[in-house]
Structure formats: structure tokens, C-alpha cells
Amino acid sequence: MSVTPCYARRLADPDHLHHFLQDCHKKCQQRHQSFIISVTQPLSLVEPLAILQQLNFREERSFYWETQQPKSAIAAWGICQEKNITGTNRFQQTQDFIDNCKDKIIELKHSQLSEAGLKFLTNFSFFSTSSYQGHFPSVTIFIPRWQVSRADNTCFLTYNFLLSHNSNIATIESKLSNKIEEIEKVGNSIITFPFSLSSPFQKSELQDSSQFKSAVKLALKDIERQELTKIVLAHHLDVVSPVSFSPYLSLHYLRQRYPHCYIFSVSNGEGTTFLGATPERLFSLRKQHLISDAIAGSAPRGKTEKIDHQFAQNLLASEKERREHQAVSCYIIKQLEALGLTPQRSRRQLLKLSNIQHLWTLIESQVPNNINPIEILAKLHPTPAVAGVTTEVACEKIGQYETFDRALYAAPIGWLDTQGNAEFMVGIRSAMINKNQARLYAGAGIVAGSNPDKELAEIQLKLQTMLKALQ
Numbered sequence: 256m257s258v259t260p261c262y263a264r265r266l267a268d269p270d271h272l273h274h275f276l277q278d279c280h281k282k283c284q285q286r287h288q289s290f291i292i293s294v295t296q297p298l299s300l301v302e303p304l305a306i307l308q309q310l311n312f313r314e315e316r317s318f319y320w321e322t323q324q325p326k327s328a329i330a331a332w333g334i335c336q337e338k339n340i341t342g343t344n345r346f347q348q349t350q351d352f353i354d355n356c357k358d359k360i361i362e363l364k365h366s367q368l369s370e371a372g373l374k375f376l377t378n379f380s381f382f383s384t385s386s387y388q389g390h391f392p393s394v395t396i397f398i399p400r401w402q403v404s405r406a407d408n409t410c411f412l413t414y415n416f417l418l419s420h421n422s423n424i425a426t427i428e429s430k431l432s433n434k435i436e437e438i439e440k441v442g443n444s445i446i447t448f449p450f451s452l453s454s455p456f457q458k459s460e461l462q463d464s465s466q467f468k469s470a471v472k473l474a475l476k477d478i479e480r481q482e483l484t485k486i487v488l489a490h491h492l493d494v495v496s497p498v499s500f501s502p503y504l505s506l507h508y509l510r511q512r513y514p515h516c517y518i519f520s521v522s523n524g525e526g527t528t529f530l531g532a533t534p535e536r537l538f539s540l541r542k543q544h545l546i547s548d549a550i551a552g553s554a555p556r557g558k559t560e561k562i563d564h565q566f567a568q569n570l571l572a573s574e575k576e577r578r579e580h581q582a583v584s585c586y587i588i589k590q591l592e593a594l595g596l597t598p599q600r601s602r603r604q605l606l607k608l609s610n611i612q613h614l615w616t617l618i619e620s621q622v623p624n625n626i627n628p629i630e631i632l633a634k635l636h637p638t639p640a641v642a643g644v645t646t647e648v649a650c651e652k653i654g655q656y657e658t659f660d661r662a663l664y665a666a667p668i669g670w671l672d673t674q675g676n677a678e679f680m681v682g683i684r685s686a687m688i689n690k691n692q693a694r695l696y697a698g699a700g701i702v703a704g705s706n707p708d709k710e711l712a713e714i715q716l717k718l719q720t721m722l723k724a725l726q
């Protein structure tokens with residue numbers, strides 16, 4: 256008589272899993288090598304942010320990602336495989352890491368949904384050489400140990416681990432089963448956050464706003480001399496709170512206030528977290544269909560419907576805002592064409608966020624499967640929504656005019672799976688936090704006709720996204 260271990264009852268198809276693991280184990284023995292095993296199991300409906308908050312108690316490396324349209328979330332923590340990359344050929348090194356891992360991955364998943372299953376999670380710095388005191392290198396890419404994914408009302412747990420000839424299958428099965436139990440216990444107790452987040456900041460002022468305006472004036476002279484046609488200049492705001500910031504509370508606040516944005520956080524496992532709520536999708540690639548957002552050109556939201564409508568009409572009619580926007584859509588189109596694609600663009604429309612509105616063009620293309628997501632990423636980053644035209648001159652001037660390191664601000668953050676699906680957004684409306692210290696970032700596009708005072712007002716408005724989320 257065969258006895259079913261009690262942990263097996265929590266697994267979706269324990270016999271199938273057991274045979275799968277036995278087969279993998281045999282393969283390890285036959286080939287004298289280890290494999291990266293990825294097992295995905297269905298979960299009851301859980302809240303990934305609550306899981307991350309309550310189960311990542313060792314504050315390991317973590318990643319959080321949420322969109323509400325369509326409703327999906329990924330919470331991941333711990334490391335199965337990782338690479339921290341520095342140096343100039345970072346996209347190639349990233350691809351090499353992915354290829355190397357892919358050769359060793361064996362996946363078992365109970366769903367075809369692209370949200371379910373193993374994901375490479377990755378964040379880049381804006382420049383390939385980043386000097387943010389080593390908190391985040393030029394690229395971090397990792398396969399997490401644990402990943403909870405949610406797509407609409409379906410949830411999955413993915414467990415990734417290295418299997419070698421001397422691994423014990425029963426231990427693996429019980430670890431997975433115990434984690435399912437732990438997660439489902441937390442599952443429906445959706446976090447009820449206290450809503451006075453923390454005490455007021457001790458220091459909260461925009462450093463050197465005159466320095467920012469001088470940089471805008473210098474950039475306008477460069478534009479007049481036709482050295483470039485657009486540059487995005489950013490500024491930072493450092494704040495110190497009497498108590499440590501809580502990334503989870505901030506993420507919870509952001510997702511309620513910015514339903515049209517990607518809500519994200521990456522933690523380096525050493526106490527530093529980069530988080531935010533960005534409207535800007537660099538690209539998503541699902542079943543070889545690519546979508547990219549050109550978002551640039553901004554106006555405030557009006558306090559009344561009438562004023563809001565007026566701001567929107569002015570934004571749509573402004574020749575200067577249109578140029579600022581077109582620099583982005585034309586660049587994305589040109590870069591995709593350079594990859595041999597035939598992108599189509601939507602008509603220009605408005606994207607209304609709770610504190611700001613933007614000009615927005617959707618760009619779509621089919622992508623043949625010989626082009627991989629990292630190639631697309633390398634071609635698109637940085638777009639003129641965060642750098643300028645030409646990219647090279649703008650990046651050089653950003654280095655000259657900005658007095659701080661952009662670190663992960665305005666850089667790609669996202670995921671890739673083993674089937675060629677990927678999604679990357681641009682890390683704007685963001686902050687880097689460590690204990691009770693935070694650095695908030697915001698930038699504004701400068702073209703001929705820009706006004707330094709108005710650009711300063713625009714970045715102050717953009718800084719509000721994170722300022723309010725941290726308070």
C-alpha cells in the first residue's frame with residue numbers, strides 16, 4: 256500500500272510532480288550536472304503585496320510589479336540564480352546570462368498564462384556606468400527563489416531551485432507544500448494599512464532649484480546652437496524622516512492612487528529599495544506582439560472639470576508640447592524599424608493620471624521570434640522621454656548638467672520569461688529609499704520654447720507622486 260505524505264495534499268497533482276522531479280533527478284545523475292528546476296503550482300486567491308510584506312521577513316532581494324489594466328501582479332523574493340553586471344556591454348552580458356540559464360531550466364507549470372511560471376527579473380541603471388555607492392550595479396538580473404503571480408483572479412506560486420544528483424526530492428516537495436500553506440494563510444488577510452503613514456519629514460526642500468533652472472538655460476542655448484533638439488533634465492529631492500520608510504505602505508498607497516501606472520519596487524537585499532508608480536511602458540512583448548508607449552508632454556490636472564478640460568485642450572494644441580512628444584514617438588518608430596519591424600502608431604491621445612496629464616501615443620508591432628527582448632531593450636533605452644535628441648549628445652549633456660547620479664531613475668525595470676514574452680517599464684516617478692532616507696527623482700523635457708520656471712514647476716508636480724506616497 257502506498258502512503259501519501261500529508262504535505263502532498265496541498266500540491267495540485269502530487270504524483271505528476273513526484274514523477275517530474277524523479278525524471279529531473281535521473282537527468283542530473285546521467286549528465287553529471289545540475290539543472291534549474293521551476294515548479295509552478297496554482298494557489299487560492301491571494302494578495303501578492305501582502306505575501307511579500309509578510310513572508311519576505313529576512314528582507315532578501317525582492318521584486319514587486321503590479322498593473323491594474325490588465326490586473327496582474329508579481330511578488331518575488333530570494334535568489335535561485337543571479338548576476339550583477341557592470342561595464343559597457345551590459346545588454347550582451349544580460350543576454351549571455353539568460354542563454355546560459357535557459358540551457359539548464361526545466362519547467363513544470365500548470366498554466367499557459369504568461370503571468371505563471373519562471374521569470375527573469377531585472378533592473379538596469381540609466382547609464383551603463385552607475386556610481387550609486389554600489390547599491391545597485393549597472394544591471395541586476397535574477398531568477399527568484401519564490402514568485403507569487405496573480406492574473407485577474409488566478410494565482411500561482413513558482414518555486415525555482417537548483418537540482419543536483421544529491422538533492423532530496425521529498426525535502427523539495429515538503430518545502431513547496433509548506434510554502435503554499437504559509438502563503439494561503441496570509442492570502443486573504445489583505446493588508447489593512449494604518450493610514451497615517453509616518454511622522455512628517457524633518458527635511459523636505461528641493462535642493463538647488465536655481466541650479467536646475469541654470470541647467471535648463473544652458474540646455475536652451477545648446478538647442479539654439481542646434482547641438483541637440485531635445486533634452487530631459489532631471490532633479491532630485493532628498494528627504495529624511497524621523498522613522499524608517501515602509502516600501503510596502505508606499506506601494507499600497509501608489510496602487511490606489513495611480514491605477515493607470517505600473518507600481519514597482521526592487522530591493523537589493525541590503526536595505527535599499529527603488530520604487531515608484533510609472534505610466535511609461537518601454538515595451539511589452541506577448542506572443543510576439545509588441546506594444547510601446549510614447550508618453551511625453553505634460554500639463555497639471557485641473558481642480559474642476561472645466562479647468563481640467565482647458566488644461567487638456569491647451570496640451571493637445573501646444574506646438575511645443577507636440578514637438579516634445581513627437582521626439583519620443585518618432586524615435587521609438589525609428590528604432591523598431593532599425594530592427595526590421597513595421598510598427599504602427601495610434602493617434603495622439605491624453606493619459607490622465609491623478610496629479611498630471613500627458614500626451615500619449617501607442618505603438619504596436621509584430622515581432623518575429625528571431626528578435627529577442629534584450630535586443631529590443633538595447634535599441635529603445637533611453638528614449639527621448641528620458642534622454643533627448645540625439646541620444647548621444649543628450650546623454651553627454653545630462654552628465655554635464657545634472658549634479659547627481661540617476662542610478663535606477665528613468666531606466667528599464669521588468670521581466671522576461673522562457674517563451675520570449677517580456678515587459679519593461681521606465682522607472683520614473685520613483686524614489687530610492689534606505690531606512691529613513693529617501694531620494695526622489697523627476698525630470699522634464701526641454702525643447703526650443705521651454706521656460707525654466709515652468710519646467711521647475713513641472714518637476715515639482717511630478718515629485719508629488721512619491722512625496723505623498725512616502726508621507
Ligand SMILES: C=C(O[C@H]1C=CC=C(C(=O)O)[C@@H]1O)C(=O)O
Pocket residue numbers: 487489535550551552553613639640641665683684696697698699700717
Ligand atoms: C522624465 C519624466 O517624465 C517624462 C515622461 C512623461 C512626460 C515628460 C515630460 O513632459 O517632460 C517626461 O518626458 C519624469 O517624470 O521624471
